[in-house]
Amino acid sequence: MIKKFKDFAFKGNMIDLAIGVIIGGAFGKVITSIVNDLIMPLIGLILGKVDFRTLFISLNGEHYDTLDAAKAANAPTLNYGNLLSNFLDFLIIAFVIFMVLEQILRFRKKEEPKPASVKECPECLSEVPIKATRCKYCTSHLEVKEA
Structure with missing residues (x-):
C-alpha cells in the first residue's frame, strides 16, 4: 500500500x-x-x-x-x-x-486533418478502405481513389 x-x-x-x-x-x-x-x-x-x-x-x-x-x-x-x-x-x-x-x-500547434482512409459504398453505405475496388459487404464495384 x-x-x-x-x-x-x-x-x-x-x-x-x-x-x-x-x-x-x-x-x-x-x-x-x-x-x-x-x-x-x-x-x-x-x-x-x-x-x-x-x-x-x-x-x-x-x-x-x-x-x-x-x-x-x-x-x-x-x-x-x-x-x-x-x-x-x-x-x-x-x-x-x-x-x-x-x-x-x-x-498551441493546430493539428492537420488526417487524410481519409475509408470511403462510403454508394450501394450499401458501408465504410470500406479507400483503395478498395469492391465493397466487402455488398460486393458492388467501387471507384478507386488514390490516397
Whole structure:
C-alpha cells in the first residue's frame, strides 16, 4: 500500500498539480491584496470615502455605528461589503485565467486533418478502405481513389 501511494504521489503529473495549486494560492493572495488595498479604496474614494469592508446590515434590527461594534455585541450581520470585495477578486482572477488560457490556445500547434482512409459504398453505405475496388459487404464495384 505504501508503494502504491509513493507511485501515486510522486508521479510527474501529481507534482505539477501540487506546484500549480501552491502558485494558484499565492496568486489568489496577491489578487486579494490588490483588490482590498488598491482597487476598493480607490472605488470607495470615488464614491465618497466609503470603506467597503465595513459595509454591513444588522439582522437583529438594532443600529450599530461600526461592524466592530456589531461583532462585539454578537449581533448577526450581513457583510455585503466583504461580498463585493470577494466578487471583485473572483472577476479579476477569472479574467486573468481567461487571458492566460487564450494565449496558451493561440500558441498551441493546430493539428492537420488526417487524410481519409475509408470511403462510403454508394450501394450499401458501408465504410470500406479507400483503395478498395469492391465493397466487402455488398460486393458492388467501387471507384478507386488514390490516397
